[in-house]
Amino acid sequence: MSGSTTDSAQASRGGRPRDPTRDGVIRAAVLHLLAAVGYGALTMDAVASQAGVGKATIYRRWRTKQDLVIDIIAELNQAEIIPPDTGSLRSDLRDLLHALVALINGPAGAAILSLLSTVPHDPTLAEAFRGGPLDGWQHAFEHVWAHAAQRGEVPPGLAGTVLAEAASSLLVQRWLLTGQPVDDAYADAVLAAVLLPLLTSIPSR
C-alpha cells in the first residue's frame, strides 16, 4: 500500500513523511463510508470523524474527496493479491475464487460497488479503478493460467482469453447484478459446474 505519487508530492512540498498507521486508518474510514453512504454522500468531514484524525491531516494530503478516493482505489488490493501456486490449476483457481469471495464480502467489495455508477462519469476514477484492483486481479489470474501451461496442464495462451474470463464472471454477476449470496460454497459450485467441465473440454497439447 505505498502511494508513490502522493509520497513524492508530499516530499516536494517539504511536508512530514507519511504515517503508514494513519494511512491505514484513513483508508479503512473511506472504505467504510463508501459502503455505508455511497460516493455521492461521502464528505471529508465524515472521513476525518470516522478516522479520528483532524481535517487538516486529510486536506494536507488530498485537496478533494475525489483525490482521496482515487488514491485509495488505485492502491486497493495492490499488495494483497498474491497469486496462489499450489501446483495444480484446479486448486489455484479454487484459492483465487475464495480470495475473490473474501473481497466481495469485505469492505473493498462494498466500496467498489458503491463507486461503479460513478466510474462511467469520471475518467480519473475509471483509470484508478482499472489500473488498481482490476489490474491486480487480472495479473493473478494470468499468473495461474501461465503456470498451468508451464506444467503442461493446459495449452499455452489461455490467459486473457474468453474462456479465462469465465473464471470470475459468475461471482461478479451475483455480486454486482443480482445481489445473490457469493460464498465459498458458491465458488466451489462454479468450479465444479463450469470451470472443471471447461478445462476437461480443452484439448491437451
Add this chain to the structure above:
Amino acid sequence: MSGSTTDSAQASRGGRPRDPTRDGVIRAAVLHLLAAVGYGALTMDAVASQAGVGKATIYRRWRTKQDLVIDIIAELNQAEIIPPDTGSLRSDLRDLLHALVALINGPAGAAILSLLSTVPHDPTLAEAFRGGPLDGWQHAFEHVWAHAAQRGEVPPGLAGTVLAEAASSLLVQRWLLTGQPVDDAYADAVLAAVLLPLLTSIPSR
C-alpha cells in the same frame, strides 16, 4: 409497459387516464438523464425539460424522483424480452445473448449501470430492479432451457442452475466491471468458447 399500480392510483384520484405517448417520452427522458448525469444528479426539473412536458404533468403522477425512477425501472424490459424459440438451444442462447448486447449498449443498459451503486442503499429500488428487468431476463433464460429439455437436447432441471448462470455472466462482467466492449462478436465468442463446450460436457439423458 403498463403500470397498473400507478393507473389505479391515478383512477382513485379521479385524474385523467394516462397518455401512453407522453409516458414513453418521460421514460426516454429519465433513461437518458440517468445515463448522462447519474441518479444522484437527476432532478424532476431536468426530466420535465428533457421530456418537453410541464413539471405539473410529472408531479401529478410521481411525488418524488425516487417514485418516478422506481416506476420506470420496474417496467423496464417487461414487454420487450420475448424469449426466442428457434428450435435449438444453441440459436436460442445466441438470440438471447444478442438481445442482452443490445440492452447493455442502449439507454436501459446505461441507466441500470447508473443505478447499481444506489441499489444496496435503497430497498424499494432494489425490489423494483429485481422484480423488473432482472426477473424478465431470468424468465427468458429459464424458458429457453426448459424448451431445450422438452426437445431432449439437455436433461431437465438445468434452468436456474450454476451452469445456466454462466450464459449471461461473461457479458455482465464486461458491462459492469471491466468496461470492455460487449458486442455481438463477443457474445458469439462466449457461445463458442464457453457455452457450447459446457453443453457438450452435459451427459445427455
